[in-house]
Amino acid sequence: MKVDKHLFRALAQFWNLAYSCFTFGKVDLVPTIEDFMALLRCSKFQVDRAYSRAKGDSKCIPWKSLKDLILSHLDTKKRVDVFPLSIYSLVVFPKALGHVDEAVTDLFDRLDKRVTPVPVILAETFRSLNACRKVGKGRFIGCAHLLLAWFHNHFWKVDRVSYLVFSENYLPLNEIVATPRRDDILEEKWMAILQNLQKEDIE
Template identity: 25%
Template sequence: MDSLEKKISKGKRMNLELECPPLSKKNKSHKDGFSVQTKRSYVKDLVAAWNSLSNLDKVRFDKKFGRIADVLQVELDWEIIRASLRFYVPHLCCFVFLEFELVPTIEEYFQLLFNRPEMSSEVYVPNPVNFQLNKLQFQSILQKILSFPLEFTKGCIMKKNEVWGVNWNMMYSKLKFDLSSLSEEDWLNFVALGIYGMVILPTNMDSISSSVVAMFEQLIKNPNLNVARILIAETLRNADYIQAHGKGRFTCSASLFTIWIHAHLSKVNVSTIKEFGILQKENQLEKKMVDQWHQQFLNLRFEDIVWCVTWLKSTDYFYPPRGHNWIPLLGIRGAISYSSALVMRQFRDRQSKPLLDGITSYGFDYSLDTQVINQIGFAKEVWSQCEVRFSRNKILVTFEFEEWRKVWLQHIVIPYDIPIIKEAIIVDLKKRIAELEALSCA
């Protein structure tokens, strides 16, 4: 292994094409126990509610909430989700591959949802009190959002694991027979709440949780709220949890994550959520098993990646203020560290050596604890000072970054510990080392 590392450190590129045998039917859940639950909220009623809107109402909906309804036509690719989560490195908050790093970014998610370059700087600021509401308080918030008569919400509110939630499907079954009693605005809000709570930010409950309702309340009050930050925070926090426990439910935007990871692979070229859904229906997206995706991820090189996805029309991006290498990203359940410094190539900009000091200091779950409340206030203050930078439209990787990454990669655990793949790597490396040593002796 030492001789191989010396060869690589001299700058000679090793093309390790690994032969990874497919998993047997008996071992589909993986030998290492890593699994992601794939239960998806029942959305048939949600699709029916969306289809009940007139074309004019759909235009008004898109203008108010963005293109979130387009995710209804996206088929989730759970195999690529399972495979990619194995490459997530928690203490870096990004996906690490052999030659590069990738992370879902605020800019990518925002422009995918809204299809416009300008981004709002408004930050979601959660109120920890909302996590300890009683039934009447939660029902009051729900009625403020939707302005529904009391009889529509009675019986639809439930509690699970000490968290209040509302059963959207149950409420819809009551509403669809009496739509005349609702204003157009209430109906649009109701459909949007369902999409956020059942598709974009699903919970472990069979209902929309109070955390999603609290976020939606702020969104109604402030249409300029940048929900992309919330979605990225929940995606990274979810990947964090699954990586730490080896299993779990994907309770963030699985639809958007499916589009994001597919779009960074060179064979997929889409500029909107709708285009991606159409390609899926036409079977133009290659379907693979999870071990086949593992194999492809292991062999990915620079030239295999689309660095700047087609829908990213703007070259502006958020950058931490001076003195902050990492910034806190607030989701609906907690915060996580985030920075674009490690993935500058995704913005067509120079990739230089990132500073990792304080990388794990910003992650926390929401509570009424004084320290947590102070951290939420601190996060809002930091985001108000963030810079907006303009990329140079030329991807460069500095020598300092390359040298740093060679050393850094040796001390990080990336998913080469998957037993079935690890075995293939060891066999392949031994073979390559023997070939190199034979050449050096010749």
């Protein structure tokens, strides 16, 4: 899924530090564990055993090291295991450009034990939005793709109903990726659109 940088920059400016939510005009909305679980189809995971670990002081592994493992490791299973770990680290929990957060390896190891990653993803989203808003700029360190998927899932009227998100056969991310979207709308235009959102525009 392509990240619309103009939309993302505009969206981040509506993050309300005081209440940890987005404030669009008179409308407040925030991503929830239930939202992200529905988008990622994690509903069968054990929510009460959410895994979390402070990631602020963790070390980084160069992406090149993992890439070399994927290309050259003699054990095919190990190569297959490292590949999704790399995607998880670079897309869901980006730390530094070209590097993988060491803490993600620990989290990834626990996924086989049916521990949901959703609260950690959500916590990183909140933490990063807060950091960007405090300084008025900065690089968002979190899953930008998922946050934009959440945004599109709530804000644009489409020919479906809300309960489909919780249907066994419905895959929200597949629909979002397959839906063509304009990426030539400038940040200023997005700011005007978001500022003028009404309750009836939100699902």
